[in-house]
Amino acid sequence: MNKKSIAFVTLGCAKNTVYSEYMMGLVEKSDYALTDDPAQADVIVVNTCGFITAAKQETIDTILALNDYKEKGSCDFLIAIGCMVQKYAPEMEEALPELDLLLGSTSYDDILSQIDQLYAKKQPQKSYVDVDWHLPEQKQEATRVLSTPGYYAYLTIAEGCNNRCTFCAIPEMQGPYRSRKLEDILDEARQLVAGGVKELIVIAQDITYYGKDLYGELALPKLLHALCEIEDLKWVRLLYAYPNNFNDALIDTIASEEKICKYIDIPLQHADDGVLKAMNRQITQADILALVKKLRDRVPGIVIRSTFIVGFPGESEEAYERLLHFLEEATLDRVGVFPYSQEDNTPAGKMPDQIDEDVKEARAQNLMDLQFEIMYERHEKMLGERREVFVDEIENNLLLCRSYAEAPDIDPYVIVPCEDPASYEVGDLLKVEITDLHEYDLIGSLLS
Numbered sequence: 001m002n003k004k005s006i007a008f009v010t011l012g013c014a015k016n017t018v019y020s021e022y023m024m025g026l027v028e029k030s031d032y033a034l035t036d037d038p039a040q041a042d043v044i045v046v047n048t049c050g051f052i053t054a055a056k057q058e059t060i061d062t063i064l065a066l067n068d069y070k071e072k073g074s075c076d077f078l079i080a081i082g083c084m085v086q087k088y089a090p091e092m093e094e095a096l097p098e099l100d101l102l103l104g105s106t107s108y109d110d111i112l113s114q115i116d117q118l119y120a121k122k123q124p125q126k127s128y129v130d131v132d133w134h135l136p137e138q139k140q141e142a143t144r145v146l147s148t149p150g151y152y153a154y155l156t157i158a159e160g161c162n163n164r165c166t167f168c169a170i171p172e173m174q175g176p177y178r179s180r181k182l183e184d185i186l187d188e189a190r191q192l193v194a195g196g197v198k199e200l201i202v203i204a205q206d207i208t209y210y211g212k213d214l215y216g217e218l219a220l221p222k223l224l225h226a227l228c229e230i231e232d233l234k235w236v237r238l239l240y241a242y243p244n245n246f247n248d249a250l251i252d253t254i255a256s257e258e259k260i261c262k263y264i265d266i267p268l269q270h271a272d273d274g275v276l277k278a279m280n281r282q283i284t285q286a287d288i289l290a291l292v293k294k295l296r297d298r299v300p301g302i303v304i305r306s307t308f309i310v311g312f313p314g315e316s317e318e319a320y321e322r323l324l325h326f327l328e329e330a331t332l333d334r335v336g337v338f339p340y341s342q343e344d345n346t347p348a349g350k351m352p353d354q355i356d357e358d359v360k361e362a363r364a365q366n367l368m369d370l371q372f373e374i375m376y377e378r379h380e381k382m383l384g385e386r387r388e389v390f391v392d393e394i395e396n397n398l399l400l401c402r403s404y405a406e407a408p409d410i411d412p413y414v415i416v417p418c419e420d421p422a423s424y425e426v427g428d429l430l431k432v433e434i435t436d437l438h439e440y441d442l443i444g445s446l447l448s
Helices: 014-028 053-072 083-095 108-119 137-141 170-174 182-194 220-227 248-256 273-278 285-298 317-330 357-380
Strands: 005-010 043-048 077-082 101-103 152-156 199-203 235-238 260-265 303-310 334-339 386-395 398-402 414-417 429-438 441-446
Touching: 005 014, 014 043, 014 108, 014 152, 014 199, 043 053, 043 083, 043 108, 053 077, 053 083, 077 083, 077 108, 083 101, 083 170, 101 108, 152 182, 182 199, 182 220, 199 220, 220 235, 220 248, 248 260, 248 285, 273 317, 285 303, 285 317, 303 317, 303 357, 317 357, 334 357, 357 429, 386 414, 398 429, 414 429
Parallel strands: 005 043, 043 077, 077 101, 152 199, 199 235, 235 260, 260 303, 303 334, 414 441
Antiparallel strands: 386 398, 386 429, 398 414, 429 441
16 A cells, blocks of 8 residues: 655744654654655645744745645645644634644644544544643654755754743744753764764754753853764854853854854844843843954954844834944844834734834845945955855856855855866865855855
């Protein structure tokens, strides 16, 4: 008898990518089959994102589009799982009758038993949301089917968040901060490296808080030192390091460990003290500038990336101008910006002085125009540098590469023209010289 096949459609952040990879790992060891084509699947699982309004709309649009495979194709069941379900299960159950099952954000290890029940027609209820906030059990087995190129993988070190920023619904969707055991993380890392992974990208909603809940101390430096001892691992990259707990021990670790990319993603969100206080960020502009200076002084060549929110409730023109002046002073290497999104059940969503959408959009565009100039000037200083790069994609006669200074999917490429692209594969490690610039991207030439 042919196995029933399951397809996963993943929306949202890198953490969701990891969750889907764990579920695919469970499927691979089961009596079901994996497919990467929803049109051929008997079961389609949508791993949802509900972070901001745009993400929620994308989730809804995706579910409605995939429902065509139920109506006209081979799909028996359409399932939604993850963050959006965790927050909006009753509303989704009512508004999306196309869904056969809704599962919350701690249900990843239950996915196969839930599908079994659907086929056995024993599913007792259409939606299931657990608020005990356990760590999914299968994570400790480190069984994953990678959906990233095989040379890099994301490594989740914690779930949830305790920061309680007033604009953010993550604690409601993901629960309180829960560190994974250091030994479990290392076991998973070793297994990934044994499978060919050369770059591990350490992620959590806030990696700097790692270990505080579990060990009573900030244990990220200890974890990073242990990761760097894995023999065949080339790079360790750090994403989402909140500034509040960015201590000297972490800076020393980044500076001293050769395998740690001299690259850090620090979500700052704003730089006006009044807006930062309203966001409950528990940091000031002076604190931020001091941290940036310390990082650059003690980690030469470090690339600093951040994200900002514009149009937060009550953000005056003066506060916005202070943010722009901060960017000019800090000269961060890479920046992303989001117009503020008014989210349900968040303190900021109930604040007065909500700002018009057209004002938010204009402020976002203006900020990115300024940041492009800053980034371009910093890129010009990179001309002549020699770097090691991984081949990330191959398009015609171009190798789209990443050095230590570029994270996947969010940063520019190092574009390397070549005469014989068939001689290269994704994941190859090359040496290049930065020779030119093209808009956001860097141009490199191969070194023999």
